[in-house]
Amino acid sequence: MANEEILKGLAEIVEEVAGVAADEVTADKSFVDDLDIDSLSMVEIAVQAEDRFGVKIPDDELANLKTVGDAVDYVAKSMNK
Amino acid sequence: MTNVEVVITGIGATTPLGGDVQSTWDGLLEGRSGVSKIRGDWPEKFDLPVRIAAQLAVDPTEVLPRVQARRMDRCEQIAVIAARQAWADAGFDMPTDEAQPVDPDRLGVAIGTGIGGPVTLLDQDDLLETQGLRKVSPLTVPMLMPNGPAAMVSLELRARAGVHSPASACASGAEGIAQGWRMIQYGEADVVVVGGAEACIHPITVAGFAQSRTLSTRNNDPEAASRPFDTARDGFVLGEGAGVLVIERADHAAARGARVYGKVAGIGITSDAYHITGNHPEGIGQIGAIQKALRSAGLTAADVQHVNAHATSTVVGDVGEAAAVRKALGEDVVLTAPKASLGHLVGGAGAVESIMTVLSIYHGLVPHTRNLEELDPKVQLDVVTGEPRKMEITAAINDSFGFGGHNVALAFTGP
Secondary structure, three states, X not given: OOHHHHHHHHHHHHHHHHOOOHHHOOXXXXXXXXXXXXXXXXXXXXXXXXXXXXXXXXXXXXXXXXEHHXXXXXXXXXXXX | OOOOOEEEXXXXXXXXXXXXXXXXXXXXXXXXXXXXXXXXXXXXXOOOXXXXXXOOOOOHHHOOOHHHHHOOOHHHHHHHHHHXXXXXXXXXXXXXXXXXXXXXXXXXXXXXXXXXXXXXXXXXXXXXXXXXXXXXXXXXXXXXXXXXXXXXXXXXXXOOOOXXXXXXXXXXXXXXXXXXXXXXXXXXXXXEEEEEEEOOOOHHHHHHHHHOOOEOOOOOOHHHOOOOOEOOOOOEOEEOEEEEEEEEEHHHHHHOOOOOOEEEEEEEEEEXXXXXXXXXXXXXXXXXXXXXXXXXXXXXXXXXXXXXXXXXXXXXXXXXXXXXXXXXXXXXXXXXXXXXXXXXXXXXXXXXXXXXXXXXXXXXXXXXXXXXXXXXOOOOOEEOOOOOEXXXXXXXXXXXXEOOOEEEEEEEEOO
């Protein structure tokens, strides 16, 4: 899956869970500082991303995903494993 | 008495009669019923003896933004909706980083509930059982906790003077008002957002109440099921709803030129220590609560013209309350029993009914008690029937009693 597709899917999840418009969810944005997403919503986003992309996002990895781009790269890497 | 004067400057509600205070008040004056067949097929599925309830007229998820709604239990949703209405009604703008209409350190919240978010608890348990840990929402605990409605309102309105969430069953909403009044008396806050909320119509709550034989089983005529003080009453009708008031130190309200609906003149709280669900047979706790409210307000029984009764439509409860009212206030007071129209909003009841009491004083108008066709001869009081009654009211009492032996009486006076 191309990174653009992952970004699009992730943006839809963020919009569903946190109400941030999907077009604002771009690779350079920080989940916490730019998109104002709290730790509870991050857990929900991770669970939905796992289902959608068929990957595992353990808690210690989740903590490292600061930006939307970090999450896209992590999903892409995991899907190729 | 050296009470600080506490005035009511804002009111908000969402109930089985309507999505706001005006539609609820109009519904009472028109003698409408909020009771209907339970939406959903579960009463049949579990073969429950009770198939009726007083469900909200306006679904809260149609009022709140989608993301905000999905982060809150229904009980929290309706508390927030009623609080926003009351806040706007008091003439306040929503707080922002730049401007807070009330100093956050002087703004409190006291919103009670009987049980909080049991539907969330049960739904999430179902998810755990059927789909495993991953599907359990990280919001489970903040959604189910009984302090959730009060806490959500404090976030919304930026209240930092303390958040209280009394749980005294069917008296919770009235106790919310009482606790807020105390915060102002103690000098802890200038403005408190007070009231109660409940949204627990679910197979297990209906089954539990049905097993305790407290609910009406008049399934074939839902709108006639809740009939306080009537000889044919057979139990209460479970309802859902929220009521919230903005109460304020009188000088604080005067300084900003606020419209005043009336005063919370005094409060009375007692406990029966008699039986976990039954009231004391001589009504000692109920009489005591009314007398304490009068004392705290600096009133005597002769000053009170009107009682907004707790009267839930149970066989024992209604005549017990009538006897307590006669003893505490005499036989000349004029009663109404709003649960005939509203159903029993449990933790929301005392708050919504206090708002109705205040409006009765404000408008000089007591709504009639729907379904009261033949007054139980043991009541021996003047209960308004047929149509609303115009009368001047300078002081009124709202009664609220709850499982656990909780008795709360609130004394309201005009502006």
